[in-house]
Amino acid sequence: MKNPIPIKEAWQHCPHCGTSSETRGKHxxxxxxxxxxxxFSxxxxxxxxxxxxxxKILFIVRGKDPGKGKLGLPGGFVDAEESAEEALQREVMEELHLVTGSLQYLASFPxxxxxxxxIIPVTDLFFTVEVQNFDAITAQPEEVDGWTFLPxxxxAADSLAFETHQRALQEYRQRRQEVNRSTGNE
Ligand SMILES: [Zn+2]
Incomplete structure (x- = not known):
C-alpha cells in the first residue's frame, strides 16, 4: 500500500463544480x-x-489501524451536531460499555x-472522566481488543498509538503533582 498523503494533496477536484484542481496541495x-x-480545518x-x-488509568488495546494492538485512551471522533461531551459519553459506551459520570476538560493537542x-489533521480534546462502576466493562467487537488499567x-511512550495521548498523560501527571504539592500529600 502506498504511503498516506495529506488530504490537501489528495484533493484533485473541486467538490462544488468538479473542475480538476490546479491548486493541489495549497491551503x-x-x-x-x-x-x-x-x-482543510x-x-x-x-x-x-x-x-x-x-x-490507575484505563486504556484500550486498539483493534484496528491506525495503531492496531497499541494502547490508547478511549474516545473517537465527534459527529456533526454532537457536543464533545456527548461524543465522549457515546464513545466510552460503545468501546467499553461503561456509563460515564462527570467530565472535566484537561487539554488539547494537534x-x-x-x-x-x-492523512487528516485532527484536534484531540482530552477530558478526565468519572466512572462509578466498572462491572459492565466489555470490549467493543473488532474495534477494541481488550483493556488494561495502568499507573x-x-x-511507555512507544506502547501508545498516538503521541498526543502521551502528552495528555504528561499534562495529567503534572496537574496531579501540583495538586499534591498544594495539599502537602507529596
Ligand atoms: Zn469549483
Missing part, C-alpha cells in the same frame, strides 16, 4: 472556476482519562490521523 484550496474555497476527536479507585491512504507513571 486553502481555492477554485479558479467557481470560487469555492476549502480550508481539523476534525475534532475526544479522549477520556478514566481513573479507577487505585489511581494530531494527524492516517486513514485509507489519506500513569508506567506507560
Amino acid at each position: 486553502p484550496f481555492d477554485c479558479d472556476e467557481c470560487g469555492y474555497a476549502h480550508y 481539523p476534525c475534532t476527536a475526544v479522549a477520556a482519562l478514566i481513573v479507577d479507585a487505585l489511581g 494530531n494527524q490521523y492516517a486513514f485509507r491512504g489519506v 500513569v507513571e508506567s506507560v
